[in-house]
Amino acid sequence: MNVINVTSKNRQEAIEKIIALGGEGIVRCIQCGACASVCPLARTGFTLNCKKLIRLIQTGHWEEMIEDPSTWACVACNRCTEVCPRDVKPSEIIFAYRRFQAMELAISTSATMSQMNLYMKGHAVFSEAAQLRQKVGLPPLPPTTLSDEKALKEVQTLLENSPMAELGLF
Amino acid sequence: MVQVSTNPNIQLLTYSEVEEVSGFVGNFQVKVRKKQAWVDWEKCTGCGECTEKCPVKVPNEFNAGLDHRGAVYIQFPQAVPKKAVIDINNCINCAGRKFGTEPRISKRTGKPILAPCERACPAGAINRSLPLSPEGEVLELKVGTIIVATGFKVMEKDWFKEYAPQHPDVITALQLERLMSATGPTGGKILRPSNQKKPKVISFISCVGSRDAKYHTYCSRVCCMYMIKQARIIKEKYPDIEIYMHFMDVRTPGKDYDEYYTAAIEKGITFLRGKPGGIEVLPDGRLRVMGYDANLDKDIEVDADLVVLATAMEVPEDIKQLAQKLSLSLDASGFFKELHPKLKPVETAVEGVFLAGCCQGPKDIPDTVSQAKGAAAAAAVPLAQGKVTIEPTISEVDPQRCSGCGLCVPLCPYHAISLREYQGKLRAKIEFTQCKGCGVCAAACPSKAIILHGFTDEQIEAQVEALTSCW
Amino acid sequence: MEKIGLFLGCNIPLKAPDIEQSIRKVFPALGVEIVDLVGASCCPAWGTAPSFDIDTWLALSIRNIVLAEEQGVDLMTGCNSCFGVLSEAKHLVDHHPEKRKVVEQKLALIEKQYKGTAQVYHVMHVLYKEIGLDRIAEKVKYTLKQLRVAVQTGCHLLWPSEVMQVKEQNPFYPTMLKELCEALGADAPHYSKLESCCGMGAMRSTDQEKSLSLAKEKLLCMKEEIDPDMIVTTCSSCYLQFDGAQKIFRDRGEIDFSIPVFYYTQLLALCMGFDPSEVAALSQTPREEIISRIQSKARMVKED
Ligand code: SF4
Ligand code: SF4
Numbered sequence: 001m002n003v004i005n006v007t008s009k010n011r012q013e014a015i016e017k018i019i020a021l022g023g024e025g026i027v028r029c030i031q032c033g034a035c036a037s038v039c040p041l042a043r044t045g046f047t048l049n050c051k052k053l054i055r056l057i058q059t060g061h062w063e064e065m066i067e068d069p070s071t072w073a074c075v076a077c078n079r080c081t082e083v084c085p086r087d088v089k090p091s092e093i094i095f096a097y098r099r100f101q102a103m104e105l106a107i108s109t110s111a112t113m114s115q116m117n118l119y120m121k122g123h124a125v126f127s128e129a130a131q132l133r134q135k136v137g138l139p140p141l142p143p144t145t146l147s148d149e150k151a152l153k154e155v156q157t158l159l160e161n162s163p164m165a166e167l168g169l170f
Numbered sequence: 171m172v173q174v175s176t177n178p179n180i181q182l183l184t185y186s187e188v189e190e191v192s193g194f195v196g197n198f199q200v201k202v203r204k205k206q207a208w209v210d211w212e213k214c215t216g217c218g219e220c221t222e223k224c225p226v227k228v229p230n231e232f233n234a235g236l237d238h239r240g241a242v243y244i245q246f247p248q249a250v251p252k253k254a255v256i257d258i259n260n261c262i263n264c265a266g267r268k269f270g271t272e273p274r275i276s277k278r279t280g281k282p283i284l285a286p287c288e289r290a291c292p293a294g295a296i297n298r299s300l301p302l303s304p305e306g307e308v309l310e311l312k313v314g315t316i317i318v319a320t321g322f323k324v325m326e327k328d329w330f331k332e333y334a335p336q337h338p339d340v341i342t343a344l345q346l347e348r349l350m351s352a353t354g355p356t357g358g359k360i361l362r363p364s365n366q367k368k369p370k371v372i373s374f375i376s377c378v379g380s381r382d383a384k385y386h387t388y389c390s391r392v393c394c395m396y397m398i399k400q401a402r403i404i405k406e407k408y409p410d411i412e413i414y415m416h417f418m419d420v421r422t423p424g425k426d427y428d429e430y431y432t433a434a435i436e437k438g439i440t441f442l443r444g445k446p447g448g449i450e451v452l453p454d455g456r457l458r459v460m461g462y463d464a465n466l467d468k469d470i471e472v473d474a475d476l477v478v479l480a481t482a483m484e485v486p487e488d489i490k491q492l493a494q495k496l497s498l499s500l501d502a503s504g505f506f507k508e509l510h511p512k513l514k515p516v517e518t519a520v521e522g523v524f525l526a527g528c529c530q531g532p533k534d535i536p537d538t539v540s541q542a543k544g545a546a547a548a549a550a551v552p553l554a555q556g557k558v559t560i561e562p563t564i565s566e567v568d569p570q571r572c573s574g575c576g577l578c579v580p581l582c583p584y585h586a587i588s589l590r591e592y593q594g595k596l597r598a599k600i601e602f603t604q605c606k607g608c609g610v611c612a613a614a615c616p617s618k619a620i621i622l623h624g625f626t627d628e629q630i631e632a633q634v635e636a637l638t639s640c641w
Numbered sequence: 642m643e644k645i646g647l648f649l650g651c652n653i654p655l656k657a658p659d660i661e662q663s664i665r666k667v668f669p670a671l672g673v674e675i676v677d678l679v680g681a682s683c684c685p686a687w688g689t690a691p692s693f694d695i696d697t698w699l700a701l702s703i704r705n706i707v708l709a710e711e712q713g714v715d716l717m718t719g720c721n722s723c724f725g726v727l728s729e730a731k732h733l734v735d736h737h738p739e740k741r742k743v744v745e746q747k748l749a750l751i752e753k754q755y756k757g758t759a760q761v762y763h764v765m766h767v768l769y770k771e772i773g774l775d776r777i778a779e780k781v782k783y784t785l786k787q788l789r790v791a792v793q794t795g796c797h798l799l800w801p802s803e804v805m806q807v808k809e810q811n812p813f814y815p816t817m818l819k820e821l822c823e824a825l826g827a828d829a830p831h832y833s834k835l836e837s838c839c840g841m842g843a844m845r846s847t848d849q850e851k852s853l854s855l856a857k858e859k860l861l862c863m864k865e866e867i868d869p870d871m872i873v874t875t876c877s878s879c880y881l882q883f884d885g886a887q888k889i890f891r892d893r894g895e896i897d898f899s900i901p902v903f904y905y906t907q908l909l910a911l912c913m914g915f916d917p918s919e920v921a922a923l924s925q926t927p928r929e930e931i932i933s934r935i936q937s938k939a940r941m942v943k944e945d
Pocket of ligand 2: 035038039040041042049050074075076077078079080081090091094
């Protein structure tokens, strides 16, 4: 049957989990839809958007959406947060759910690459740019972690001392 | 209102402000300032000749800023009493006719040169030579009970930045009401303010500023019904206008209300559940409402010619001052607080002061009428009986112990305490009809001269003992 | 403001270094010295630490802000994403003492200290608020009179307005970039999707087609409504999206026009007479033609 038995779902648990991951506003959402009306995810037809994700969690869904990549398409534009009449901060709910997905490694390969780059180079978006830079009259390396070993070590220390380290991404 | 104005037992004071209230139930003294109208109301017949001659243009408050009025104006055609006033801050004193100055004499005709308003008045009600006081006149009234019914205002559209408030075709529902009125700026024709053309598509947005943590968390209660009313009237008059109504929820809990709503659906008005998050301004000046249909779980767009925002009801800014004058308290949303939400809905913490209408909370006309009749009846009871029942748990001063320090006088939130002469000395005296038994004075009195009946030290100690003893 | 710390991020120094060069050229010429935040890292991007662990995100962001503090300057970035990540991090840490404590503990591991003295600004804010339209207009050597631009402010400069040091009067109807373009002589009319998202960032890497659909919707809106001579943006991601996506659409035969795209300081640098081979040299959508039109004798309003 294509029916959800809501009483059998543990709504409290799902809500507590999302709050622990940074989505405390979820309890205030009244499902008015203002966020979804301006959300790029909704406009382009992703299976999830801020409002829908919130509803799923409010009704006790948790594991079901773990493989859904929609949350990873959120551009963090925060337009939802600006228009929400209940101070839910819907983008924070998207990110909170992402954290659950991330810590379960339900992420794409491109996302994995970014974490590796962040650790190895200090830059999540990395490409060899020496030629381009010199072409416009700049030194081959920018004055960032790319040309400062001590600084890179600092970034690595912060990453090594974080829950991210346990995921074996870098 | 006309009936009120002609009733011999009712004195109507319009264009007036309450300045000060003192005394207590049965014996209130109220100072009322009758504002200076600058027009002699004994003579003014409300013909409106003066208003047509005034060269000044000020946004017309009564038409929600959609058109202009002069500096001399009659607030609206059905005003009671129908009398003109001069808005002195905007009056430019034509012909140098400041009030209290003599007119110049025309060399040509030898007659005085008058301002257009005084020249226009056939009744001679405007005489700018008179040195009228800008302060108006203060009346002192003695009244037994008071009903507060100061009403509400609606939020302006400028708060709602996501809804293109800079655009003239985004209007508040109150402005639409004026556009629909036969006495409004368009004579009852629905025209877009930007180009005075009839709109083909109208979008309504509900809960604008109501149910919103940024503005007001309460529901304004009347918007759903008046929007449906406006939509139905427009649809009946102009069946070709398409109407879309964006709702968070449709709330129609009243006798025959839901039937009114469902009939609107049958009449072809489209209801969309979901709060729009924005409006895009299209190059031709039309407005694209960025909506969301919660039932379809899909973003939707409506290209509208006119967008109507049902902005929240709220209290007027000066409600706090009035509350102070009356010693009334306000609730978390800023409305006057009733004594008990269920059992004392028209009474207040001040004996003899009653509430009616939206100053106590948003409500529609039937509810307001019911509450007003309740308040009127409740206010009449003490007047008819000539006496009131008071609570036994109130405070009393023992004048023998009181040192007359006066510490308690300013502390009392109900202004019940004053210093009176007692055996040749000043002693505190609590007016028992005003005392609410809060106990602030009893706790503060350094001489322990005040007892709060029912809560004497002995009684409280006995209670503590009973609660803490083992059995 | 005499000096400001330039936070580079990733996209600007590694994908569009001509934007970096344009920033390095225009600010000193307008009287604000650029200080490098040596050893800065990624902000970190939304898809990295902020998507895994809040405290790690905050520590990495605050470390970058501390680099400015240590030099006694405020921080300025040209990338909207960096601006969003850093200002939100700072807002969180400054408003939640318990978060501040966690961050301080983490920073102690690398012997850094957060004082909270440096503000986070975007390039646009510094140009608009600190330098001002008049000073910019004074420095214009080539005017953009009779050229029409489509402005693209970019989401992270608009929302959430709560965390911004410098705010638009109406974030849904932004005017700062419009006024900055007008200061160069250009015409910058409104178009209906002015404040909408370009689709870049996480959406581009998650679902390229959906991301491109947003870019295309916006591009067509600009073309149909105002037919601009160029697109001007204050966001490096929007820049990369509009520049790159147009090439894709043209290659696929989906569009038959081409609108040059500039980051604002690139255009400003051109108007100030800087060498295009340094400040506007790398793009997928051709810009040579419009650049030579801008830096032409006919447009010159001031000799060197
Ligand atoms: S705007 Fe806020 S209250 Fe409305 S559906 Fe979205 S998160 Fe919920
Ligand atoms: S921040 Fe994410 S969820 Fe919110 S509107 Fe933007 S894309 Fe949608």
